[in-house]
Amino acid sequence: MLTLIDRAAVALLCVLPAVLVGLNAASLSAADEPVSIDVWIGTGGKPSKGIYHCTLNLKTGRLSESELAAEIGRPGFLAMHPNGQHIYAVGSLEGEAVVAAYEIKKTKGKATLSFQNAVEIGDGGAAHVSIDSTGRTILTAQYGAGSTAVFSVNKDGSIKERTQIVKHGAGSKVTGTRQNASHAHWTGFSPDERFAFVPDLGMDKVVIYEVDTAKSKVEQHGYGVVPPGGGPRHMKFHTNAKWAYVLNELDLSITHFDYDAKAGTMTANETVLTVPKDELEKEKFKSCSEIRVHPSGRFVYAANRGHDTVTVFRVDQSTGKLTFVERENVRAATPRNVNLSPDGRWLIAAGQDSHNLSVFEVNQETGELTYNRSNVHTPSPICVLFEHE
8 A cells, every 4th residue: 555655756756757848848949049149230431341240149148259241342231031041232342333142151150141143223322222021022222313223033042133213202402402302211111011111311201112022113102201301211110010110310300100001101190309409409410320119019219320329219009109218328439220139138239430339238128228338349330130130
């Protein structure tokens, strides 16, 4: 007859295999999570030589030292193919403004770039590049020419051809020389890929195109309009696809739009300043540069050049409206770009004039930023691109 102790031992033996299986599964799950991810850096101006690469430790928020990955003149902005195996850059090769394709190679855990091909833009240099989620169509925005260019992509990730160049309209002329003509500044797609969006700083409008990604063609569809003199620069959709946030470079503000996905229309809801006017009175240069939406959809981040800060806003989850949280010093000069790691735990700020990348921990409850003292040299950084984008 079994004693109480014997019965307890038998019960433990019955349960133990399941416990061990559970622990083993948890261990495997933790092991599968990446410790570090690749970070690709687009640059512009001396002393940069091209596209740079470093890694971000997702547990500590520490960056490795950056290294040159590919030589190309002023590869300001980069885009990642949806398969994660190719990168596209707008820059200069042999004196020609191009969009270039690179294949990502990994040898013994180290990532490098292998040049595939480049196609001439044909309308001057581009300020931005993007690719749709099917990997078929690339868009570039030509700031100087005020145009959007469209390119088709081959199955191997190389660029097939330029299929279209669309000129934008006249400038709004509200702020003088900056708006005397159209200046396309950013390109991107709606979450359902039916429409493309190009904020035009000179026009005070976001140009909306209907997109045929299979044919790599766009057709004028409409506009989203920001306040006069705002100078729309970059734009991001909220995670719910119902709201869009447009960063206005000239008056350092964000215009929040309600987005009708079926009609492909944007209706301005509110415009909020990223920095109060009185705080900018002593700045000789002041300009917004980048906007990001936290993966949780709870926060929005805007970078302010001259003031050299990142402004944090909380998003009302029922209306999309923004409430100020804080402005954090970026520990860098002229933050041309900021980006959030895919897990939303870390923010990297790119100091174009201080030639550095600085890292901040993101409070997941409040959105606030805390500088973690990871700060590495990178020449003239303009774009921060993560491997999972």
